[in-house]
Amino acid sequence: MKDKVGIPRGMFYYDYYILWENFFNNLGVEIVLSPETNKDILDKGVHACVDEACLPVKVFHGHVDYLKDRVDYIFIPKFISVYRREYCCPKHLGLPDMVRHSMKGLPELIKPKVDLKKSNRDMKRAIIHTGKYFNKSAGAAIKAFNKAQNRFQRYMESIRQGAMPIHGIKYDEYNPSQILLLGHSYNIYDRYINMGIVDKLRANDAGVITVEMLDTHTMRKHTSGLSKRIFWTHGQRIVGGAFALMDEGLIDGIIYISSFGCGMDSVLMELTERRAKKLGIPFTILTIDEQTGEAGINTRIEAFLDMLKWRSKDEDNLPTHGEYIHSR
Amino acid sequence: MKITFPHMGNIYIAGKAFLEALGQEVIPPPRCSRRTLELGIKHSPETICLPLKIMIGNFIESIEKGADTILLVGSCGPCRFGFYSILEEGILRDLGYDVEFIVYEPIGEGINKLKENVFKTLNITNIGEVLKAARLGWRLIHKADQITELANETRAYAKDSSRVDLIINNYHRKVEQVFGEEEMMDLMDKTINSLNKVERKKNYEPIRIGLIGEIYTLIEPFVNFDIERRLGHMGVLVEKSLTPTIWLDHHVLKFPFGSRNEKEKHRLARPYLKTLVGGHGRETVGAAIGYEKRGFDGAIQLLPLNCMPEIVAKPILNRINRDLEFPIMTLILDEMTGEAGFITRLEAFVDLLNRRREEDSVV
Ligand code: SF4
Ligand code: SF4
Numbered sequence: 157m158k159d160k161v162g163i164p165r166g167m168f169y170y171d172y173y174i175l176w177e178n179f180f181n182n183l184g185v186e187i188v189l190s191p192e193t194n195k196d197i198l199d200k201g202v203h204a205c206v207d208e209a210c211l212p213v214k215v216f217h218g219h220v221d222y223l224k225d226r227v228d229y230i231f232i233p234k235f236i237s238v239y240r241r242e243y244c245c246p247k248h249l250g251l252p253d254m255v256r257h258s259m260k261g262l263p264e265l266i267k268p269k270v271d272l273k274k275s276n277r278d279m280k281r282a283i284i285h286t287g288k289y290f291n292k293s294a295g296a297a298i299k300a301f302n303k304a305q306n307r308f309q310r311y312m313e314s315i316r317q318g319a320m321p322i323h324g325i326k327y328d329e330y331n332p333s334q335i336l337l338l339g340h341s342y343n344i345y346d347r348y349i350n351m352g353i354v355d356k357l358r359a360n361d362a363g364v365i366t367v368e369m370l371d372t373h374t375m376r377k378h379t380s381g382l383s384k385r386i387f388w389t390h391g392q393r394i395v396g397g398a399f400a401l402m403d404e405g406l407i408d409g410i411i412y413i414s415s416f417g418c419g420m421d422s423v424l425m426e427l428t429e430r431r432a433k434k435l436g437i438p439f440t441i442l443t444i445d446e447q448t449g450e451a452g453i454n455t456r457i458e459a460f461l462d463m464l465k466w467r468s469k470d471e472d473n474l475p476t477h478g479e480y481i482h483s484r
Numbered sequence: 485m486k487i488t489f490p491h492m493g494n495i496y497i498a499g500k501a502f503l504e505a506l507g508q509e510v511i512p513p514p515r516c517s518r519r520t521l522e523l524g525i526k527h528s529p530e531t532i533c534l535p536l537k538i539m540i541g542n543f544i545e546s547i548e549k550g551a552d553t554i555l556l557v558g559s560c561g562p563c564r565f566g567f568y569s570i571l572e573e574g575i576l577r578d579l580g581y582d583v584e585f586i587v588y589e590p591i592g593e594g595i596n597k598l599k600e601n602v603f604k605t606l607n608i609t610n611i612g613e614v615l616k617a618a619r620l621g622w623r624l625i626h627k628a629d630q631i632t633e634l635a636n637e638t639r640a641y642a643k644d645s646s647r648v649d650l651i652i653n654n655y656h657r658k659v660e661q662v663f664g665e666e667e668m669m670d671l672m673d674k675t676i677n678s679l680n681k682v683e684r685k686k687n688y689e690p691i692r693i694g695l696i697g698e699i700y701t702l703i704e705p706f707v708n709f710d711i712e713r714r715l716g717h718m719g720v721l722v723e724k725s726l727t728p729t730i731w732l733d734h735h736v737l738k739f740p741f742g743s744r745n746e747k748e749k750h751r752l753a754r755p756y757l758k759t760l761v762g763g764h765g766r767e768t769v770g771a772a773i774g775y776e777k778r779g780f781d782g783a784i785q786l787l788p789l790n791c792m793p794e795i796v797a798k799p800i801l802n803r804i805n806r807d808l809e810f811p812i813m814t815l816i817l818d819e820m821t822g823e824a825g826f827i828t829r830l831e832a833f834v835d836l837l838n839r840r841r842e843e844d845s846v847v
Contacts, residue, residue, distance in 0.1 A: 206802070208787070208795045208816065236562075236759060241592075243562035246762030250796030253757050257803040269759065384570040387561035414531075419792040422531035423567045430574060 158186050159290060161266065162223030162230040165190045166216035167251065170341040171390075174311045176231065178304030179283075183297065185290055188227050190219040193348035197222055202446050204259050211415040211445050212342045213247055213254065215349060220255055224262050229289060231266045233282070237273035239389040245420050315368050333464045334363040336401055338394060338428065339413035339421070341368065343444065350413055351450045353442075353457065357411075360461050365407060367397025374400050382427070391424050398428045402435050409438040409464050411457070416445035438464060485584075486511050487605065488551035490539040491520075493703035494632055495728050497659050498624035501668035506607050506617055511551035512660070513542040516706035520545055525819055527575055534707060534788040534818055535700040536568055540575055547581050555605055558589040562762035563793055591739070620665060622732065627672045629729040631655070632712075634679050636723075639716025641684040649713070651678045690721040691837050694775030696768045697786035698794050699726045701817055708786055708817065709826050718834050723780075725749075725771035726764060749774060756800050765793030769800050772812055776804070781837040782811035784830075789818035811836060 161180055163169065173189075180187050190197070193215055201218025223230055232255060235248040247254070252267035266289055268282035280298065287297025335357055337344055344350065344366055357364050367375065375396030379386055386392040401407045410432055414421040425441060432439035440460050442453060489499055491513035500512040514520070516538055524541030543554055559566040569587045576583055586601050603609060606617050635652050639645045655675040662671050693715060701707050702724050715722045734743040749770025757769050768785060775783050785801055787794040798814055805812045813833045815826065 206795065206798045208790070208798060234759065241560070243762070246562050246765065246792035246796055249562060249759060250757070250761040250765065250793075253761075254796055254799050257756065258799040271759075382570065383573065384558075384567060385560075387566060417531075417790040419533065419564050419790055422529055422533070422790075423564055423571065425531070426529045426571055426574075 158184075159229065160186045160188050160227040162188045162190070162220075162227035162263075164216055164219030164223060164230065164232070165192065166219045166346070167212055167248065167342050168233070168235060170345045172308075175304055175308040178307045179286075179301050180231075182300035182303050183287065183290055183292055188223060190222045193218070193346050198348070198446060205254070206258065208417070209254070210247065210417045211349060212340065212346075213251070214446065215342075215346070216251070217255060217258065220259060220262070224259070227263055229264050229266050230262065231286075234267050234269045236269060236271040237389070238270060239272060239392075240275070241273060242387050242389045242392065243273070244390065245388065316371055318369055332361055333408040333461070333468065334365055334406065336365050336367075336398060336407045336410045337413065338367065338398055338410055340390065340394075340415075340418070343413045343415055349415075349444060350442075351448075351453050353411070353413065353453070356454070356457055357461075360457070362461060362464075365401065367393050367401075370397045370400060378403060388420055391420050394424050395427050399431060402431055402437055407437070408468070409460065410440070411460065412439065412441045414441055414443050416443050438467070485509065485553050485605075486551045487553045487555055488513055488543070488546035489555040491516055491542045491704070492700060493705065493728070494628040495625070495703070497668070498621065498628045498728070500659070501624050501662075501665050502617070502621045503606075504663060505620060505665040508605070508607050511546050511549050514545045514549070515656075516542070516704065520706075521819060527579060529571070531790070532571065533564060533791055535565075535698075536571065537819065538704070538707060539568065540572060543572065543576060543583075544579070544581075547576075547583060551583070553584045553586060553605075556585065556587045558587040558593075560590055560593060562760070565763065618736070622737065624665065624668065625728050625732060627669065629727045631672060631675055631679070632727070633723075634676060636712050636716055637721060638679050638682050638684070639713065640690040640719055640721040641688055643683045643685055645717050645719075647682045648679065648716070651675060651682070688719075690719055691782075691834060691841070692721045692723070692780040693834075693837070694723050694725060694771060694780050694783040695786065696725045696771045696775070696783050697764075697797075698768075698788050698791050699731065699764055701786040701788050702726050703728065707788070708815075709821075709823055711784070711786070711815075711830070714827065714830060715834070718831070720834055723775075725767065725774075752777070756804065757797075761793050761796045763791065763793030765797045768794060768797040769804070772801055772804055772810070773808070776808050776810040781841065782813070782833065784833065785812060785814040787814055787816050789816055811840070 163173070163176060177187060197218035198215055199218070200221040201214040201216065204221055205214040205217040220230060232252040234252050235244040237243050252265055256262060256265055266286055268285045270282050271278050283297050283301045284294045287294065337354065354364050375393055378399035379392060379396045386395055398410065410428070412425055412428065414425060429439050438460070440456065442456060486509045487503055488511045496512045500510050503510045520541035521538060523544045524537035524539070528537040528540050556569050558569055569585055573585050586605050588598060588601055591598060602614060606614070608614060608617060635648050639648045642648055655671065658671050662668050695702055695711065703726070705712065712722050730745055734746040737743070746767060749767045751770070752773040753766050753770035757766055760766055772783050785794065785798070787798065801812045801814065804810060813829070815829065
């Protein structure tokens with residue numbers, strides 16, 4: 157009988173799923189993916205996880221809960237670092253540990269350590285470690301991974317052409333206003349926890365850009381002026397992407413989606429908002445947690461878009477050009 | 485150059501004497517107060533962790549007293565602390581304060597920059613002098629910690645624990661009046677002497693509690709509602725898993741290998757957590773197990789609201805609590821934490837530990 161590996165649809169699923177899916181497929185392993193986040197998953201997650209954690213971590217626990225009786229293994233990599241001299245958020249570092257100590261009745265966890273802080277070579281170890289669960293030789297595992305990696309590169313390319321990660325929807329070429337939807341991938345692409353914000357913006361004739369659509373090099377270049385290098389790779393992407401788009405004048409406004417209590421966001425929001433203020437680019441923060449109501453989010457989005465419209469109408473006869481309009 | 489630095493427990497005592505001995509002008513940060521916190525809250529991003537808010541308050545109060553240079557230790561991940569300097573600089577600039585930030589970044593970020601910063605702030609010109617200065621700093625920190633520990637111990641055993649508070653209050657008052665290393669050492673020795681003279685109860689076996697958690701909250705009495713003193717007055721012997729001495733030993737003295745004490749915590753944590761998780765999350769886990777092994781009655785985790793590494797540690801502590809039947813309580817601290825509720829929880833925990841002891845002695 158074939159082994160089944162469960163992949164929780166949460167956290168870095170939104171970044172690396174295509175890679176994982178291809179890797180396991182190439183190994184001949186069957187994957188069970190948990191469904192899109194729903195009320196039941198959220199409730200189970202909130203119940204299983206410590207109160208103090210942020211929403212995405214709770215949601216992740218819910219996905220694990222969904223999978224636990226349906227699979228032989230659950231795949232939860234321990235993401236320490238995905239780039240030289242950089243790190244992931246402490247909660248990614250401890251994710252498999254939080255899950256395994258919070259929940260009962262789990263199948264075996266496959267939790268390869270991904271630590272590329274010193275060099276990319278460590279990736280190999282993680283790949284071989286994972287292959288062993290399915291009696292694959294080191295060579296076979298690496299081959300499966302390299303093939304998956306190629307496929308993943310092509311996928312990343314399509315995102316840079318403007319496709320939305322995972323759902324693969326192309327974004328509209330022309331729109332009266334372009335909104336940069338900023339924040340962690342799992343807050344932006346999980347349609348349940350952000351209450352379908354992408355669709356809401358589109359329904360209101362706003363174009364949506366996310367930082368995943370930019371290339372890494374551009375993003376890194378735009379943060380090089382800071383007095384401190386951004387040692388969180390995913391934070392670097394958020395700040396660098398926002399800086400790049402703001403500096404080039406490609407966006408009309410920024411909506412930052414942050415999960416309540418996110419430690420990384422407290423820093424990233426401050427850095428991006430500071431720059432937006434300086435450049436006079438409207439910036440607003442939507443904080444989400446398990447209690448957030450949809451009505452509130454709708455009102456906030458509408459108000460923000462109204463403000464943008466009003467602003468562009470008045471652009472020509474604005475008394476003090478570039479006057480700062482800030483909404484929070 | 486008038487130097488100041490964040491206020492963190494007893495560090496200002498050693499820091500002041502140390503910099504003075506090197507011929508620098510020091511504006512020691514005023515001790516944390518309600519006003520410090522309010523200034524910090526007003527000017528910091530709402531969602532940042534508590535230590536940054538208090539530091540902003542510290543800096544503003546020091547600047548008001550004339551400081552023009554801020555000395556900080558940096559880090560490069562994985563926790564937020566590494567971004568403190570850039571955020572703080574931005575905030576103070578926005579407020580119109582023209583101060584210089586000197587950040588000692590880890591050696592990995594470039595040895596030359598670090599060297600330059602050390603030479604500049606410590607008023608020295610060669611490595612030999614750095615070593616001499618380091619030894620002096622170490623002696624001072626070590627002794628300051630020794631006093632804190634002795635005070636904690638004496639409170640637990642004292643027939644009249646309020647005597648200890650009198651001695652310590654007097655010590656804190658005098659710290660501000662003395663100048664340089666010699667006078668400070670003298671004051672410290674006298675304080676140790678008086679503490680040793682406090683009369684102790686005979687045949688008394690105090691409840692022992694280990695304090696674990698985020699380093700700043702452990703060290704700074706203002707943010708932890710003076711937890712050491714309060715437990716001491718309840719007759720409890722407290723030990724902190726992190727002190728300035730332990731930190732320096734691990735990060736500076738034994739660099740790059742790390743100290744035995746901290747490596748032992750990593751070893752103990754292994755069955756539950758094998759890797760770093762930023763901040764002192766892994767050390768928190770290891771320390772809890774260490775206290776259990778040493779026969780402590782319980783442990784208290786101090787968690788500043790939304791502190792990422794300590795949140796990772798929390799479910800692991802819950803598990804240790806179940807596996808080893810070792811009582812561990814988590815106290816969450818932020819600017820909204822009420823003192824009354826905090827004390828009630830402390831008292832309830834000590835009661836629980838007392839009851840457990842009684843039950844054990846019956847069996
Ligand atoms: S980056 Fe923020 S949202 Fe993501 S795991 Fe860390 S704290 Fe949670
Ligand atoms: S360890 Fe906790 S309190 Fe310290 S910087 Fe990190 S999140 Fe903030």
